[in-house]
Amino acid sequence: MPKSITNEYLxxxxxxxxxxxxxxxxxxxxxxxxxxxDGTNGWGVQTNQKAFSAYAVLAALPGGEPKWIGxxxxxxxxxxxxxxxGSYHTTDSDTFRWxxxxxxxxxxxRMMHGVDALWDHLTEEDHALLRKMLISExxxxxxxxxxxxxxxxxxxxESNMWNGAVMLRTASLYPDCPNAQAYIDRGTDxxxxxxxxxxxxxxxxxxxxxxxxxxxxxxNFFESMGCxxxxxxxxxYMVITLSNAxxxxxxxxxxxxxxxxxxxxxxxxxxxxxxxxxxxxxxxxRIGGDTRVRYCYCQDYLIHAMNMAADCLGEDTDAWExxxxxxxxxxxxANGDGTFLSxxxxxxxxxxxxxxxxxxxxxxxxxSFSAWQRHLLQDFAQPxxxxxxxxxxxxxxxxxxxxxxxHGSFFVRDPGRYAAFTWRxxxxxxxxxxxxxxxxxxxxxxxxxxxxxxxxxxxxxxxxNFGGKMLDGGFVTWGSYIAHTAGLLEEQQQETDTLRNxxxxxxxxxxxxxxxxxxxxxxxTCHVGKVYPLNLQIPNDIFNDFKREYAQRDNRITMDNAxxxxxxxxxxxxxxxxxxxxxxxxxxxxxxxxxxDRGFLHTDVICINPVEKPCxxxxxxxxxxxGAAVLCGGGFDSGRHITQIPTEGMLRAVRxxxxxxxxxxxxxxxxxxxxxxxxxxxxxxxxxxxEADLAEE
Numbered sequence: 254m255p256k257s258i259t260n261e262y263l264x265x266x267x268x269x270x271x272x273x274x275x276x277x278x279x280x281x282x283x284x285x286x287x288x289x290x291d292g293t294n295g296w297g298v299q300t301n302q303k304a305f306s307a308y309a310v311l312a313a314l315p316g317g318e319p320k321w322i323g324x325x326x327x328x329x330x331x332x333x334x335x336x337x338x339g340s341y342h343t344t345d346s347d348t349f350r351w352x353x354x355x356x357x358x359x360x361x362x363r364m365m366h367g368v369d370a371l372w373d374h375l376t377e378e379d380h381a382l383l384r385k386m387l388i389s390e391x392x393x394x395x396x397x398x399x400x401x402x403x404x405x406x407x408x409x410x411e412s413n414m415w416n417g418a419v420m421l422r423t424a425s426l427y428p429d430c431p432n433a434q435a436y437i438d439r440g441t442d443x444x445x446x447x448x449x450x451x452x453x454x455x456x457x458x459x460x461x462x463x464x465x466x467x468x469x470x471x472x473n474f475f476e477s478m479g480c481x482x483x484x485x486x487x488x489x490y491m492v493i494t495l496s497n498a499x500x501x502x503x504x505x506x507x508x509x510x511x512x513x514x515x516x517x518x519x520x521x522x523x524x525x526x527x528x529x530x531x532x533x534x535x536x537x538x539r540i541g542g543d544t545r546v547r548y549c550y551c552q553d554y555l556i557h558a559m560n561m562a563a564d565c566l567g568e569d570t571d572a573w574e575x576x577x578x579x580x581x582x583x584x585x586x587a588n589g590d591g592t593f594l595s596x597x598x599x600x601x602x603x604x605x606x607x608x609x610x611x612x613x614x615x616x617x618x619x620x621s622f623s624a625w626q627r628h629l630l631q632d633f634a635q636p637x638x639x640x641x642x643x644x645x646x647x648x649x650x651x652x653x654x655x656x657x658x659x660h661g662s663f664f665v666r667d668p669g670r671y672a673a674f675t676w677r678x679x680x681x682x683x684x685x686x687x688x689x690x691x692x693x694x695x696x697x698x699x700x701x702x703x704x705x706x707x708x709x710x711x712x713x714x715x716x717x718n719f720g721g722k723m724l725d726g727g728f729v730t731w732g733s734y735i736a737h738t739a740g741l742l743e744e745q746q747q748e749t750d751t752l753r754n755x756x757x758x759x760x761x762x763x764x765x766x767x768x769x770x771x772x773x774x775x776x777x778t779c780h781v782g783k784v785y786p787l788n789l790q791i792p793n794d795i796f797n798d799f800k801r802e803y804a805q806r807d808n809r810i811t812m813d814n815a816x817x818x819x820x821x822x823x824x825x826x827x828x829x830x831x832x833x834x835x836x837x838x839x840x841x842x843x844x845x846x847x848x849x850d851r852g853f854l855h856t857d858v859i860c861i862n863p864v865e866k867p868c869x870x871x872x873x874x875x876x877x878x879x880g881a882a883v884l885c886g887g888g889f890d891s892g893r894h895i896t897q898i899p900t901e902g903m904l905r906a907v908r909x910x911x912x913x914x915x916x917x918x919x920x921x922x923x924x925x926x927x928x929x930x931x932x933x934x935x936x937x938x939x940x941x942x943x944e945a946d947l948a949e950e
Contacts, residue, residue, distance in 0.1 A: 258571065258632065259314065261578050262624035265585065265593075266311045269617055270321060272591030273304070276610050277324065283341055286334060287327035290610035292344035294351045298332065299360030300611045305329050306367030307617035310625045313370035325371060330379065332364070338385040352386075353393040355412055358419040361390065362500050363618055365422070366625050369507065384427055391423040391436050394443075402446040402471030404659070405481050410447050410473035411493040417443025418501040425510055437461060441515050446470045447494060448519035450478075460515035474519075478526040479657030485679045486541025486660035488530050489551030491523055496557035503626050506564065506637050514641035517565070521639075521648035524562055529651035529666055531555070532692035534576030538671055540664050542679030542697035544839035546598060547854045548580075548796075549612050553619040560626050563633040566649055571632070574623065580796060581616070587795045593617070597795065597834070600851045654723055661719045663728035665760050670885040671695075672760035672767050674730050676719040680839065682734060684758055686767035686883040688815045693797045696790035696856055698836055701758075701883065703771055705876075706783040707738025707751050708867075717753070718943060726762030731755075731921060731945035735776060751779045752876050757921035757945030763911035767883045768821075768895075768919045770905045770945070775870035784864040785829065786877040789818055790856040794834070801857060803828060810859060814887035821907050822897040823879030824862030831855070880907050904930050904940075908950065916950035 256264075279287050289304035291297050305328035312321040334341040337352040351357060368375075368383065375383070394416050401407040420440035424433040441461045445453065445468040453472060456465035474480050482490040498520055505512040530538045537552050556577070559570040581593065588596045593616045594609070595602055601609035627633070655664045661676030666689075673685040684701035687694045698704075699714070706712050719732025733755040739748035754773040761768065771786065791812055793801045804811045808820040810828070820826045837852030861879045870876055882895050893910035900906050903924030909917050922928045922940035929939050938946055 255575075257627070258574055258578070259624045259627045260316060261575070262620045263311065263314060263317055265578070265581060265620060266307060266617060266624075267318060268585070268591030269593060269613070270308060270311055270318065273610075273613065276606065279327070280341075283334070285327060286331040286341065287324060288331045288344070289328060289614065291607045292331070293607065294343050294345050294349060295356075296607055296611050298335070298343065298351045298357075299363070300607065300614045301328055302332050302360035302364035303614035303618035304610070305332065306364045307614065307621040309367030309370045310621035314624060314628055322371065322374060325367065326374060326379075329364075329368070329371070332360075333379070333382040333386055336386045336389070338389050339382065352390060353397070355398060355416070358390050358394075359412075359415050361387070362415050362418055362422075362497060365500065365504065366622050370625055387419065387423040388427065388430050391420045392432060394420060395432060395435055395439050400442055400446060400470050402449055402473045404472050404475060407471065408473055408480070408482050410449075410480060410482065411490055411497060413443045413473070414447035414494050414497040417441070417447060418497055421513065421516075422501060422504055425505065425508070437513075441513065442468045442470070444515045445518055446473070447498075448474060448523050450474045450476050450519065452476060453519075458518075460518065461513065465518065474523070475657055475659055477655070477657040478523055479660050479662060481659065481677070483544070485544075485677050485681065486657065486662045486675050487679070488527070488537065488539045488541050489543060491527050492537065492551045492555045492558055495520065495523060495527060495561065496554035499557035499561035500622075502561050502565065507629055511640050514639070517639040517642040517644070521644040524558065524566075525645070525648045525650070526652065526655065527558060528562070528649070529655065529664070531573060532576075533572065533690070534580065534692050535559075535573035536577070536580065536692035538685075538692070538695060539679075539697055540673040540685065541660065541662060541675045541677075542681070542683050544679040546612060546838065547836060549594070550615050553615045556619045556623045560623055560633070564626075564630065564637050565639050566644070567636040568649060581620075584795050597853045600848055654726065654728070656721075656723050656728065661721060661730060661732065663721055663723060663730055663760070665727055667726070667764035670764055672727075674721070674728070674758050674760075676716055676730075676732055681714055681716055682732070682756070684767070684769065686760065686885060688885045691813070691815055693792055694812070694816060696792050696836065696854070698790060699788050700790045701767075701769055701788060702734075702756060703754055703773065703877070704785040704788045705736035705752050705754070705773070705781060707736065707749070707779075707781055708741055709738035709748060710740035712736065712738050715750075720944065724762055724947065726764065727760040727947070729757070729759040729919070729945055729947040731757045731943060733943060749779065750776045751781050752776065752784070752870070755921075755923045755943060757905070757919060759917075759919045759945070759947045761909065761911050761917050761947070763913040763915065765885050765912040766909060768880070768907060768909055769882075770880045770907065770919060770921045772878045772903070772905065772923045773876040775872055775874050775876060778870070778872045780867060780869055781864070781876075782867050784876055785858055786823070786861045786863065786879050787859065787881050789859040789883065790836075791859060792854055793857045794855045811887060815885070817884045817886070818859050819882040819884070819895055820861050821880035821882060821895050823877060827860050827863055829858040829860055829863055829865070831858070880905065882909060886912075898933065900930065902928070904928055906930060906932070908933065918948050918950055919945065920948070921945040
């Protein structure tokens with residue numbers, strides 16, 4: 254019989270708690286307090302609060318480690334005493350105290366399951382200070398913090414969720430406090446405007462005496478459930494929003510209270526989408542990309558959403574969690590020191606212990622949350638449901654295809670293939686065509702859309718016009734971007750455009766194949782450092798034991814007998830293997846990737862005629878002109894015949910025999926004027942400038 258998931262998590266927390274002792278500090282003038290990390294405001298306070306929750310659960314659970322109770326209590330007391338209502342200060346200065354910001358209760362919410370775990374160990378003074386802190390934060394949100402929401406500006410799904418949640422939590426814990434009813438009413442406003450859509454403005458569902466429409470301030474999600482958080486199609490922050498709903502759900506659940514129906518407002522619709530982006534092993538498929546450390550933070554808090562789905566909908570999430578546990582074990586074994594992340598994030602260990610401990614505490618807190626809930630609720634043996642809220646009938650059924658027009662995001666989910674393209678992505682644009690059976694093959698950074706590195710220290714792409722459409726079981730999309738480089742050494746010029754890449758991409762409705770046509774030309778006479786046409790990123794790191802098997806024949810490369818790439822025209826396939834982990838951290842609005850050669854994930858890069866040395870391109874000259882296919886499934890014969898169709902001028906087309914027995918033609922007009930293309934058999938298609946289409950022969 255397999256070990257319980259709770260005990261699996263305890264087995265992870267035990268060595269972690271020991272390994273983190275070098276990051277536990279006690280102020281010399283307050284021996285009753287301990288902080289984890291650097292003890293500063295902001296991330297520092299939250300890092301301490303999350304670590305507290307992990308130590309608390311480890312100490313409190315049967316079969317855990319009671320020796321950590323004292324440490325956990327000292328961590329909690331540091332959090333309480335350094336708040337504005339406390340008697341001490343953070344390490345920022347001898348007077349600074351934290352609190353009363355838009356994000357100050359996020360760490361509070363994430364630590365509260367640890368408070369519950371040690372509830373009976375808290376002194377009267379602890380309870381009194383906890384009450385003062387929660388009331389102080391709730392009062393500030395009530396009186397000072399403006400409620401905002403927006404699709405692209407003031408997009409605040411996750412913060413509206415946690416700020417509303419803390420007010421409802423405070424009111425339920427302390428119903429005798431003067432503003433308890435005001436917390437409930439204002440908290441309801443925040444929750445309505447967390448998972449809000451344009452249609453919420455007409456939503457007549459009643460929450461605490463008012464309709465959602467009356468409480469509506471703005472939409473954070475498009476009607477499709479697409480979310481433009483941090484300026485891109487951000488699946489990760491959809492998860493963070495769900496995770497904060499889960500924390501409040503289990504607060505009510507574990508105290509025998511009935512949650513207010515507003516807690517579940519549109520939660521079911523968002524869960525349906527997020528569920529569509531979860532691999533069988535629990536790893537998140539980020540169809541809009543990412544800008545941070547791979548498989549951390551948002552991935553960690555997916556556990557909360559899974560727990561909520563199990564308790565509210567009766568979802569069986571055990572396989573997901575066990576798959577994620579196996580991934581965590583693999584990385585911990587590679588580290589060899591009891592930590593979760595020390596090897597992949599050694600640059601943080603060296604240069605940013607705050608960031609390092611932040612990520613370590615995210616992971617520890619999230620697994621301790623699930624361990625605690627599973628212990629209390631016997632692995633969700635009797636689902637609680639969503640009292641007073643009627644979920645949509647198919648919320649447990651993942652999408653088989655999905656699109657969001659604003660982001661130019663297209664997604665099909667087949668039994669053997671996940672295929673996606675997103676123009677407004679974290680590292681735009683990006684495409685995916687990966688086997689549904691192997692999550693380790695997925696990567697987002699400019700994947701399958703070519704990468705151009707200029708002479709500056711910062712490189713990013715500026716999107717042009719794009720379009721596309723869903724097909725029955727597939728999609729076709731088209732558009733362009735301009736590669737831009739900044740931070741040049743020249744005194745007179747700091748940044749410049751280099752190449753313009755036009756792309757046509759189609760996921761065939763055969764459940765196997767993706768086609769891409771790309772043509773890049775210089776926007777001016779320019780000097781470019783490196784060019785990676787196609788740029789299919791194949792992770793080759795801890796998660797696959799640093800082992801990839803490549804077999805190459807003619808114009809095809811097969812990876813691990815699971816995935817094949819075909820060069821249809823434009824040059825030969827090559828595998829570029831950088832000597833460092835090149836998938837790094839994108840920082841801030843300046844789009845800067847810092848420490849490019851000290852990233853957090855290594856990939857092998859499959860390219861067509863890569864340019865690895867600096868070179869010149871004359872204005873208007875063609876840098877690359879390629880057609881390629883990616884096929885999910887093993888063997889050189891799995892791709893069938895894919896050939897280029899002769900065309901004139903700026904028209905491009907390929908013919909592909911699909912796995913469904915049909916023949917498809919992807920045609921693109923990379924010119925500046927409308928063109929007519931004649932397909933084999935005499936059929937004619939008219940394509941606008943920059944447009945593409947997919948047709949059956």
